[in-house]
Amino acid sequence: MTIRVAVLKFPGTNCDLEMEHAIRLAGAEPDPVWHTEAHDLKDHDAAVVPGGFTYGDYVRAGAIAATSPALDALEELAEEERPILGVCNGMQILAERNLIPGTLTVNANNRFICTWTHLKVERTDTPFTTTYEEGQVIRVPIAHKEGRYIPDDDVENNVVFRFCGPDGTVSPEYNPNGSTDNITGVVNDRGNVLGMMPHPERAVHKLLGSDDGLPLFRSMIKWCRT
Amino acid sequence: MVTVEVKVSLKPKALDPEGETVRKALKRLGYDEVKDVRTAKIYRIELDVEDERKALEIADEMCRRLLANPVVEDYEIRVVEG
Numbered sequence: 001m002t003i004r005v006a007v008l009k010f011p012g013t014n015c016d017l018e019m020e021h022a023i024r025l026a027g028a029e030p031d032p033v034w035h036t037e038a039h040d041l042k043d044h045d046a047a048v049v050p051g052g053f054t055y056g057d058y059v060r061a062g063a064i065a066a067t068s069p070a071l072d073a074l075e076e077l078a079e080e081e082r083p084i085l086g087v088c089n090g091m092q093i094l095a096e097r098n099l100i101p102g103t104l105t106v107n108a109n110n111r112f113i114c115t116w117t118h119l120k121v122e123r124t125d126t127p128f129t130t131t132y133e134e135g136q137v138i139r140v141p142i143a144h145k146e147g148r149y150i151p152d153d154d155v156e157n158n159v160v161f162r163f164c165g166p167d168g169t170v171s172p173e174y175n176p177n178g179s180t181d182n183i184t185g186v187v188n189d190r191g192n193v194l195g196m197m198p199h200p201e202r203a204v205h206k207l208l209g210s211d212d213g214l215p216l217f218r219s220m221i222k223w224c225r226t
Numbered sequence: 227m228v229t230v231e232v233k234v235s236l237k238p239k240a241l242d243p244e245g246e247t248v249r250k251a252l253k254r255l256g257y258d259e260v261k262d263v264r265t266a267k268i269y270r271i272e273l274d275v276e277d278e279r280k281a282l283e284i285a286d287e288m289c290r291r292l293l294a295n296p297v298v299e300d301y302e303i304r305v306v307e308g
Contacts, residue, residue, distance in 0.1 A: 059292060060295055063292060063295075067292060096295070103295055103298055105236070105240070105295075107243065108241060109243065110244055110246065110247045148241075150240075150297055150298055152296075178241070
């Protein structure tokens, strides 16, 4: 059975090719879908919203894309409990649409930050993390200016990834953007919608510095098969 | 026609990194009086309605649906001369 993963594209999406590559590498078939054509995504097993600068980050990063009818289709897919992953600007879009709790705003140092980070895996019961160990430290890069996570409520049970040190220490020293409690990846209450600022699709080859992001895609595809 | 002005700003307790950067730059220019700088974004919206109350009502809904993010932002709306 071929697993088909929709890759949503908006004006300004720019991480879609890496995302497609990662999906293919993990054994599934990526299907790029232009947002105005995404009336119905139900013939897809999962969907991803890649990073970029949709609509030039006007109003707030992700705010305009969140008004697209494609998000109605994504919402329907979420209700069917199929896995949905939003990375970077994709996370911002999901947050603007309230598909995940909390919001993202300008980094505490007011700068665009592009660097490698370590992440602590806090939950392994989500469709995206079953192939990781709880507490495992993975190395994945970030590249954003609006990545400071602010929760709207108690999100302790929704946290999937936190910034940490190489040994797993979660402290302000290892918090690049000022996110509350180092949080940089959260799921909705059902657990099937994940938003994360770090780019797992940029960490799928040892040659490029890390392949720690690949298990995330493998988890997602394994979940779709069962 | 009624024109409204919508002002969106970060909540007072939320860190405003852009304001903070501007504050430091103003200091650098010699403005030692500057204690704090907060940024805001203003939208002027022309609405094809007759009634000011109706215009404010529509603008309020726009703020809740798109222009402001209730988690970190506050907004103010006022009617202005077109």
